[in-house]
Amino acid sequence: MNSVIIRKEQIHDSKAVLTQEQSKHLLEIVKVKVGDELKGTILEEGLTTITVSNISDGIVEVEIGQVRKGLHFLIELIIAASRPPTMKKVFEHCSAMGASHFHIFKAILSDKSYLTSKVYERFQELSELGVSQSAVFYKAPTLKKTYQYEDIEAKGVQRFILSPYATTKLKDVKIDIERPLQLAIGPERGWTNQEINEFKNLGFEEISIGPSIMRVENASIAILGHLNQLMDRK
Incomplete structure (x- = not known):
């Protein structure tokens, strides 16, 4: 994945807990560690940079950066x-x-x-x-x-x-x-x-x-x- 998809309902206090499938991909394929920065897409909101803030029991938690406008055409x-x-x-x-x-x-x-x-x-x-x-x-x-x-x-x-x-x-x-x-x-x-x-x-x-x-x-x-x-x- 080039950008991690995050839904608005996943976000609480500028942090999001990724799904098990997303976490597995990031841990096994991308091999992320705490402190790593990744591209993020907040559906219906925009683009952002996310930072891995915690990894526990195979689940990745990220901190959401400033959201900026992405591209959208009808x-x-x-x-x-x-x-x-x-x-x-x-x-x-x-x-x-x-x-x-x-x-x-x-x-x-x-x-x-x-x-x-x-x-x-x-x-x-x-x-x-x-x-x-x-x-x-x-x-x-x-x-x-x-x-x-x-x-x-x-x-x-x-x-x-x-x-x-x-x-x-x-x-x-x-x-x-x-x-x-x-x-x-x-x-x-x-x-x-x-x-x-x-x-x-x-x-x-x-x-x-x-x-x-x-x-x-x-x-x-x-x-x-x-x-x-x-x-x-x-």
């Missing part, structure tokens, strides 16, 4: 349900790259069973692993799962649907990272023309991030990699 990934191993990668790696919300739904060419996978039960764990890896984002991503895409009209939202056949290239699109953003990414078998037209009717612009037919996780990471170039580290 980036919603609208992803057609895909195989569980794919969704696992998407949840973890995209959370590490700034995705703030995941809306998963059954596309026409998605397998219905993908929405009942147990991978969704691990969303909090996987997304927090991503936030920890980033060491710059501090808000826990959220998840919405539906059998049909449920559009929520929102003014000022930039909307794009990814397709390798689009004539408009990502490099030719001006994106304001400070404004809310929605990115629709198709299933492993791709979007149907019907779905592309439906999204376009909702105000989504069809764009291409390259000529290759990418895997879902690769397309998600590729577009977020571009967006990361627009983010300023505070």
Whole structure:
């Protein structure tokens, strides 16, 4: 873990007792000792430096330093349900790259069973692993799962649907990272023309991030990699 995730309810008098799992990792892998300083992420609050203040019975206690603002952008990934191993990668790696919300739904060419996978039960764990890896984002991503895409009209939202056949290239699109953003990414078998037209009717612009037919996780990471170039580290 690049940054230790801490919840507000863990903090008392500027100190926090880490979970057994966190403590085990820090003691066995990082090999911390009293006095060591580590990066910390206080979920929904910000970033900090934590100092190991006590180690007892395999549990690590830390002192919380001054909390500073981290990065947070309103980036919603609208992803057609895909195989569980794919969704696992998407949840973890995209959370590490700034995705703030995941809306998963059954596309026409998605397998219905993908929405009942147990991978969704691990969303909090996987997304927090991503936030920890980033060491710059501090808000826990959220998840919405539906059998049909449920559009929520929102003014000022930039909307794009990814397709390798689009004539408009990502490099030719001006994106304001400070404004809310929605990115629709198709299933492993791709979007149907019907779905592309439906999204376009909702105000989504069809764009291409390259000529290759990418895997879902690769397309998600590729577009977020571009967006990361627009983010300023505070």
